[in-house]
Amino acid sequence: MIYPFPTPEGLRRYPETQGYFPDRSQEGAHPDLDLPCTCTVECEARCAGDCGCEACTMQFHEFADHAGYFHHPDDGQMDVEAANEAYRKGG
Ligand SMILES: [Zn+2]
């Protein structure tokens, strides 16, 4: 499902980038327009993208990457369960 625009909740979660995930390829706070946060108020404080939100999926993957939960960085295999647990606890 494609949501072209961030939800009000997305705007609240990513205020510096107008509700989008920050574009890491640029200096400073630039929105990545391909990754709107489509979270709702029902979402976890640290949503891992379970709701289908592209921004939070990316945020979770970035966390898992930095925290070393990717067993095989080449093929993208991740220890999802462990990463999820750590993510919800706040890393
Ligand atoms: Zn989100």
Ligand SMILES: [Zn+2]
């Ligand atoms: Zn969400």
